[in-house]
């Protein structure tokens with residue numbers, strides 16, 4: 261028998277155990293075979309010798325015994341059977357969250373508690389330190405085991421959001437609910453500008469659930485209404501009802517390379533698109549819609565009378581008419597299908613950017629419009645935001661002071677559409693992922709399939725919200741890309757239910773298990789509070 265792993269008798273009403281084998285990043289201790297402990301529980305470890313208090317999260321449980329006989333529990337005649345409360349225990353594995361030093365400062369884990377330090381359940385006061393490390397964009401409450409820790413709200417720090425955020429969840433696990441909670445917290449805090457394009461119209465006024473229940477929308481958060489600006493394609497009367505502005509994009513907001521985001525382009529078509537990428541969108545549209553490919557000298561076999569766009573005609577002189585006609589049809593279709601908001605002159609993008617700089621949530625409401633319209637609008641606005649900020653950073657600063665730009669977060673739903681590996685077609689979003697942080701522009705990529713996101717882009721993301729992914733490969737990709745080690749939490753991640761998440765962000769020193777607020781309840785609470 262090996263008697264090292266004895267259970268220390270409880271010192272108080274809350275059972276106290278003793279820390280046993282540990283490394284800096286992995287703790288273990290033994291509890292009675294019938295003690296109630298759950299994966300996800302947070303425990304407090306008091307190292308009286310150094311005067312430090314450590315916090316750790318239970319990551320796994322296993323059966324444990326002191327019996328040396330290897331088959332003691334399955335042998336019928338081999339020897340005496342142990343009584344259940346004598347030598348059989350539960351071994352608890354835990355991962356550290358951090359520690360409070362002798363000056364009461366919370367620190368990331370760099371040392372190890374003394375062997376046999378006391379392990380116990382923390383009291384409500386012990387969790388005060390957690391409040392100090394949380395960020396400002398509240399999204400839920402901290403989970404422990406089966407419940408939540410009262411009064412410890414989980415918030416994502418807005419200051420790290422220009423370093424991109426990923427929201428990963430299988431369908432039905434609560435992405436939409438999370439995003440709406442995140443949105444109203446952004447409206448409340450006004451510490452970051454946020455752009456959301458909503459092709460389903462559900463952010464404005466909610467939606468009808470499968471059960472028939474009607475959910476509410478962002479316009480129902482009345483005290484935070486100043487932090488919300490909506491641009492919509494809905495009829496005027498409806499726009500007035502919700503205080504929305506009319507969405508307008510002009511031909512110059514279009515760039516011919518947008519076609520690569522909206523359609524599959526063959527190499528021949530790409531060649532043409534690239535050759536025209538420096539021309540203004542209004543010229544490209546005017547040429548293809550009003551003059552047409554047949555006006556080109558190479559097509560009509562004449563050399564004179566090449567219309568209002570001689571330079572473009574010159575570039576296209578040697579292009580094959582077949583692919584050129586294909587490009588023309590694509591542009592005609594783009595102009596035709598987006599005529600509800602796309603016109604020759606008059607663009608909302610300037611005021612959208614101003615409102616983002618005022619740290620508002622800007623919602624582009626395009627119910628009933630296609631996925632192509634959604635991506636076109638998103639790419640046009642993203643490109644303008646990036647270029648404006650790039651110009652501002654590179655412009656001379658008369659007083660010699662370089663000011664940090666305000667932060668903007670651009671939300672991309674089903675992000676695998678534009679952030680998958682390979683291809684030049686989604687250049688503007690890749691540029692944003694790779695360079696955006698220099699200009700205070702972050703992406704919030706939402707996807708059910710993280711394995712289909714380019715690994716170089718995942719590596720740029722510093723905030724991960726993981727909400728229950730059924731696919732093992734997806735979970736492994738996330739664990740391998742997060743800046744904090746999520747592998748000890750794999751058991752917990754596998755057992756996440758609807759509305760639960762593990763949030764890992766460089767703004768908080770450890771990954772946090774979170775029960776995301778239910779939007780309706782959080783909305784009521786904010787409306788009441790304010």
Ligand SMILES: Nc1ncnc2c1ncn2[C@@H]1O[C@H](COP(=O)(O)OP(=O)(O)OP(=O)(O)O)[C@@H](O)[C@H]1O
Pocket residue numbers: 429430431432433434435436437438469758759760775776777778779
């Ligand atoms: N934090 C939460 N607390 C309680 N219930 C939740 C929570 N989040 C989501 N749910 C419930 O789960 C259901 C699905 O949520 P939601 O629509 O947000 O999921 P989703 O991942 O966006 O699904 P889909 O991909 O189908 O749009 C909702 O009906 C909601 O009631």
